[in-house]
Each structure stands twice: as structure tokens, then as C-alpha cells.
């Protein structure tokens with residue numbers, strides 16, 4: 001009999017194009033040797049050109065999925081992606097407490113505060129932003145906003161290292177243990193620098209910027225790679241460093257698909273296995 005792998009749960013939406021959302025999360029968990037589980041929150045109608053619409057899953061079905069896997073199979077780490085509405089966010093927060101997932105609980109919890117697709121289409125109803133701040137961030141081990149989400153959440157426009165630090169400090173006020181301010185959307189001429197902090201430790205994760213437009217699913221892939229490492233027992237700085245190395249390679253090997261933005265790719269992991 002073989003031993004069971006560690007487990008990770010994604011609470012997120014489906015991308016019909018397969019590049020982002022739960023599809024990106026599950027293949028990232030797989031590529032990192034972790035058994036992936038899902039609480040589906042919404043179904044998007046989406047391709048490389050953008051999101052044409054979405055429909056959310058009934059709240060009791062979302063929370064039912066979380067309880068079903070947590071009480072039977074066990075969750076070593078969890079993450080959120082698209083949550084769609086304040087109603088879903090509030091119910092998810094309450095359910096996570098019940099199954100002991102979150103920063104003051106036994107299970108690490110990563111919040112990727114997905115607000116819009118990279119093509120600018122809303123994936124979160126407007127009133128839900130406040131629920132992310134007040135219900136999810138205080139429960140999070142780590143939050144991973146991109147620069148657009150940072151602006152929506154804090155009002156800070158990040159243009160370089162000074163404002164990136166300012167934004168991280170503002171985000172910590174919402175109560176997560178750690179904050180990762182991703183720099184993927186910074187000046188195209190510069191390296192990709194992400195900033196990680198818990199208010200005491202400050203880590204700059206710097207890497208080359210690859211010249212590609214095919215970065216669909218990059219944020220989801222990075223957050224699930226971090227969640228995979230946390231599920232395997234890594235501490236937050238180690239998990240984020242591993243996530244950064246993983247996403248870098250996935251961006252380097254991304255491919256065109258459709259007439260718009262193609263997906264980042266974890267296929268290289270298969271070749272290495």
C-alpha cells in the first residue's frame with residue numbers, strides 16, 4: 001500500500017478556458033505532488049479573450065463541499081480564488097472556522113483576493129470587497145493581491161519599491177499574518193519583484209521578467225503552488241520562495257492559445273518527473 005499524499009483545498013471558480021481558476025489550481029496541486037480538492041463557487045463563461053459572464057453556485061452547496069472534504073478527507077492547506085459574492089464570502093468564513101482552517105487554526109489558509117480577470121472583467125460583485133477585507137483577511141495565513149487588487153483594497157497605487165512597501169503595510173492592517181504584494185504588473189522594463197512581509201520580516205523576491213503576453217492564470221498558479229508547499233509543511237517564506245520559482249518557470253513556458261491571452265504552463269514538471 002502506498003502512503004497518501006498531502007491534501008489541498010481550493011475554494012474558487014471554474015474557467016471554461018482551463019487556464020485559470022480551479023483548473024489552474026488543480027493542475028498546480030498535481031504538479032506539486034499534492035491531492036487537490038475543490039469547493040466550486042461559480043462557473044465562468046471565459047476564453048482567452050475574457051469573461052463573458054458567470055453564475056454563482058448556491059451558498060449551501062459551496063459550504064457543503066468544504067465540510068464534506070474537511071470532515072472526511074482532511075485538508076492540509078486551503079486557498080481561495082474567485083468568491084463572487086459577499087454572501088458566499090461570509091458563509092465560507094464561518095464554515096472555515098467550523099472545520100479549523102485559518103491563521104489561528106491548525107490549517108494554513110491562503111487568500112488570493114481575485115477581483116477581476118486580467119482582461120479587466122469583474123469576478124466579484126462590488127459589495128463583496130468589504131467582506132474580503134473584514135471576513136477573510138483576518139483569517140488568512142497569507143494574502144496574495146496583485147497591484148490592481150492592492151489599489152482596490154487600500155487605495156495605494158504601487159509604482160515601485162517605496163509604494164510597494166507602503167501597500168504591504170496598509171494590507172497588514174486588515175489582519176492577515178503575512179502579505180505578498182505581487183509585482184507582475186509593474187513596469188515592463190523591470191524585473192518581477194514581489195514583496196513578502198509579516199511586519200517584522202521583509203523579503204524581496206526578484207526574478208527575470210519574461211517577454212510574453214501569455215500569463216493567464218499566473219496569480220492562481222502562484223497561490224496554489226504556495227498552498228501546495230504549505231500543505232507539505234513548509235513555513236510561509238519557504239512556501240512563497242518555492243511558489244515564485246514554480247510560477248517563473250510556468251511563465252517562461254507559457255503558450256499561445258486562442259486569439260487573446262494564453263495560459264501559463266506547468267507541463268515542464270511532467271518532463272522533469
Ligand SMILES: Nc1ncnc2c1ncn2[C@@H]1O[C@H](COP(=O)(O)OP(=O)(O)OP(=O)(O)O)[C@@H](O)[C@H]1O
Pocket residue numbers: 020117118145146147182183184185192193194207208209210211212215216217218219220222244247248251
Ligand atoms: N512576464 C513575467 N515574467 C516573469 N514573472 C512574471 C511575469 N508576469 C508575472 N510574473 C510573476 O508571476 C506571479 C503572479 O504575478 P501577477 O502580479 O501577474 O499576478 P496576477 O495579476 O494575480 O496574475 P493573473 O495574471 O492570473 O491575474 C508573480 O510572482 C509575478 O512576479
Ligand SMILES: Cc1ncc(CO)c(N)n1
Pocket residue numbers: 012013014015020021022044046081082114116117118123216217218219220
Ligand atoms: C474562474 C477564474 N478565477 C480566477 C481568475 C483570475 O485569473 C479567472 N480569470 N477566472
